[in-house]
Amino acid sequence: MTLDASAPLEVDPLIDDPATRIIVCCGSGGVGKTTTAAALGVRAAERGRRVVVLTIDPARRLAQSMGIDSLDNVPRRVKGIDDTAGGELHAMMLDMKRTFDEIVEAHADSERARAILENPFYQSLSAGFAGTQEYMAMEKLGQLRAREDWDLIVVDTPPSRSALDFLDAPKRLGSFLDGKFIKLLMAPAKMGGRAGMKFLNVGMSMMTGTLGKLLGGQLLRDVQTFVAAMDTMFGGFRTRADATYRLLQAPGTAFLVVAAPERDALREAAYFVERLAAEEMPLAGLVLNRVHESGAARLSAERALAAAENLDEGRIVDQTSGKTGVRDATGASPESPSVNHSPENRDPAEHTDPTEHAGAPDGADPAEQSGSADPTGSTGSDQHTADQLTAGLLRLHAERMQVLAREQRTRDRFTALHPEVAVTQVAALPGDVHDLAGLRAIGDRLATGGAAGAR
DSSP: OOOOTTOBOOHHHHHHOTTOOEEEEEESTTSSHHHHHHHHHHHHHHTTOEEEEEEOOSSOHHHHHTTOSOOOSSOEEOTTOOOTTSOEEEEEEOOHHHHHHHHHHHHSOHHHHHHHHTOHHHHHHHHHOTTHHHHHHHHHHHHHHHHOSOSEEEEEEEEHHHHHHHHHHHHHHHHHHHSHHHHHHHHHHHHOHHHHHHHHHHHSHHHHHHHHHHHOHHHHHHHHHHHHHHHHHHHHHHHHHHHHHHHHHSTTEEEEEEEOSSHHHHHHHHHHHHHHHHTTOOEEEEEEEEEOOOTTTTSOHHHHHHHHHHHHTTOOBOOSTTOOOBOOTTSOOTTSOOOOOSGGGSOGGGOOOTTOOTTOOTTOOGGGOSSOSSTTOOOHHHHHHHHHHHHHHHHHHHHHHHHHHHHHHHHHHHHHHOTTSOEEEEEOOSSOOOSHHHHHHHHHHHHHHHHHOOO
């Protein structure tokens, strides 16, 4: 479906729709995917959905923000959720090795399962072999979807290049299982007994000799034993991987690309958007996270810097009725002649120096009086300090406005390249999110950011 370039991403209709069964949050590292996934889970649950949030992030921020001591491979009920609408929230963190063990235990008899689980090569493979985490995430997603205990699954993926591995895992596993290397290792086991050993020794002595030198003889034997034990399970791996991949392409799945308003993060987001389109994955839109905003946006950076310079140079704009000018440090206006500033020689309506003391003797400098320097009781030193503070605040505001302008230019470049992608902006919170209240605040911003254009 092609969206109008001005159309915001509407989060509440997405999470309220019963047809939405899976939401996958993806993007580069450090952009807030875990927080976004958790906030979506909280908001959906409190609007009546039965939700489980699956995180693949090894950091334990999700558990902490949901008030859970720790997350593991089993979904845990999150307490403190408003369930008046009938919803509930569970959360879990992928345990890659445990998921692999569960697959083995579920699809092999007890003797073969024990042989696999105790195999040294399997233990290395299940603990951290490249691509195993992404494949196991696909397996766990398929398991959760098959259980029908939840009507919405929110997935928090690894950083985007790894998240691309998340998409590639089923195909990569299929290629691995169908590859020549695996067939080579499986051949002796399929030949059986002495015939197999003879075949191995005669037909592939050169190959296995090379592999033995590269891998080590014991490791090669461990791999061959593992492959032989897993032979009957390979078809099941392929079948489930293909089914999960089709699940990600199904209409009930929605991908949300999460990015910060920074050039590198949005470049990654654009790359991922293009990849999703190529794989025919359903993209819901872009969450532009941690966008800065200002309550004084009408004051431009240029005007703020100019005002700060005026204060630094001791020049301020007179605001009294009928008199607009710039005073120097002595209080004299360049437009007025040098005259006696005593009260009897001046029209009260033209009194432009707020530092002049009404009761000062003729000819005395008001800044030298021991009393207050203006009707408010501030001394000249106090006024100077106030001017310095004001100038500093003006410069901070100018920096903030420059950041806002840079973020807007970055977003404009992305939307120019991908006008079909709906966007919601999420305004930055003043601090880190560490509890359900913070997640609710993020959820509110997710729901209103697209319409408000903030963040």
